[in-house]
Amino acid sequence: MSRRICIYFSWSRPQEIAAPLHVLDNRYPNLFEFRRAIWPFYEHASDPAPYKQDISGFLDHVILSDFRAFEKVVVSQTGYPVSLIQREGDTPPVKELDDALLADVDTLIVVSLDHFRTSQTASEGEVECIRSFLRRENACLIVCPHHDVGDSEKLDDRVIQHRHHGDGLVPGQQRIGGFAKSLLDQLGFPIENQWGLSPGRDAVGGPAQLLFDDDAMKASGILAGVRTFNLHPHLPHLWVPPQLSTKVSVLARQPINTMAPPHPFVIAGHRDFNAFLHIGPGDERAGHVFVCDATLWSSVFSGMESLSTLWANVANFGTKAAAFTKESRAGGRKASKPPK
Template sequence: MPPKNPNLPPARTYNQAHIPRKYTPGKRRISIYWAWSYPWEAQCSLLTLDNRYSTFTEVRRVLWPAYETPEYSPAQFLQGIDGTLELFHRSALSFQTVAGEATGHPVAVFQRIDQAGFTQPIDERILADTDTLLVFGLDSLSSDQAAAPAEIEAIQHWLKRQDTCIVIAPHHDVGDTPDYKQRQEEYEHHGDPLVPRQQRFSGYTRSLLQALDIPVINQWGLHPAFAPGTKEIAPLTSFHDLDKKGLLKDVPTFNLHPHLPHYALIGDDTKSVQVLARQPINLQRPHPFTAAGNTEFNCLLWLPPAGQRAGDILMVDSTHFTTLFGGTDSLRQFWRNLARMQ
């Protein structure tokens, strides 16, 4: 046998059953749940203008020459919508590495319906060896994803366990109006040619919010402000006095994603939700939300344990766990803080 090459990464595995991780005091076991039907998203008609992902060919055209390297060629990488979905998976690898190093446990990754057609609901097979569950709401509303009653019951039971945390991460809701003029204004505000005039996400996470009585909904797709004189994202408006978990310690900024959701508080019960951070909005580009007088949007929310729920609930956009739109030291520190949360 030839000598081992220390520079080689570990071998990659695929399409295998999850191996449960043993509990280690003080070391969180983190799992990611992509709440989409991969086949449904990947097979959307390319004749459809709205409410679909871009193909990877479209990504290459818009971001040329960023992906004109051999590993992204048709001989090696999927060129349709499926390739774009795989970009999301690849872009989460940095988070998985940082979280794995911080906890000593590999990050488990699940999909609601995967490439091979296997369905995996959130149940005890996921929750039994998970302390922090990240639910990424990148499912198109038109795909009709929603948590089943058994899933809600399993999550509620799991949240009674001490030191659990669910991160509910709805994505943006762009163009939620029949008014084409407003859709165009939203489009020009975020400025991303890969996002259509209407792109509505997160049916699954919305169903979780409703079932868990969380008075929040994801709205809009807002472009963050730039720091003065730069093309870097403006610092967060952080409320450190409320940040009992230290999530924002040494975290001045999140990701410069061009279309981030506002987590709007709705109804009469807003005291159960703590707004830990807001993001300044790019006011140089008109938008209905800023026309109404808003200059920031809610980007990090916390629901501390209450009643029979011993676990924490957080809300933050899923793109803050990827490197598709950058990956700063500040973002990596946020990942470490979440992984080590006590």
């Protein structure tokens, strides 16, 4: 049976668009700034009639447009279009997650590209709705925060972090993923998206090979055939609290770019970071929860062949998860190793 997939953008579009341009931190660039920074690669969007040059233009013609390739893969695999919903669009009301919205959804992807400053948090009703959703056999929830760059209040610390990832489009502080953090906290899995780390490259400049927990990866099936993710300039380490080590599996870790300038996480001895997590059925859950970066559904940061495999796996997840669901209920699974 083909699965129906929904992408839920948990941002407040009006608050993102209304960010004052004289404040550099914690906002997206407007489309004009974006075009200027990467000139001449986006000059097809220079006409202000079809392409608004403000922040709304960046959201529409850069972020949202980058998800179209994922939608095409899903349609080719399932025959169904992807449902795309924004939590708070240009006009009221706020579209909170509820039973009616999820009635025909098998896989829910929460893309948490909301800035912390907009205070997007999951309501009590939304959390109960998600708990009910996860009681369904082979339901799939994928929670996707993005980076937390420049969390320190010290300018010197922010400069060090910025030099590490080297992305001139990102200000000294850009904290993204508040809704994802809130939702995971209230579900009992206080996973945090930390830092904005530069991913490693292979010998020809593509994404470096991922590091896998083989047992966990085979069990869930979602990363079957996947070898790399992408080269977004700043990707989060998905920190798992020690008390969750037996409940959360780290399916894949991404090597850090050894040629990048120093970063506190690297100085502390880390050479890779948690990139894809899995929480299998248990307690009252018959479904699965995954946590990964929001840019894994975007098509512009290379690694497309491998990402397309991931997208196809997501589209067909129900059949791949069945074996693991039976095994998990019979006796649990081995915890994965923390990043080295």
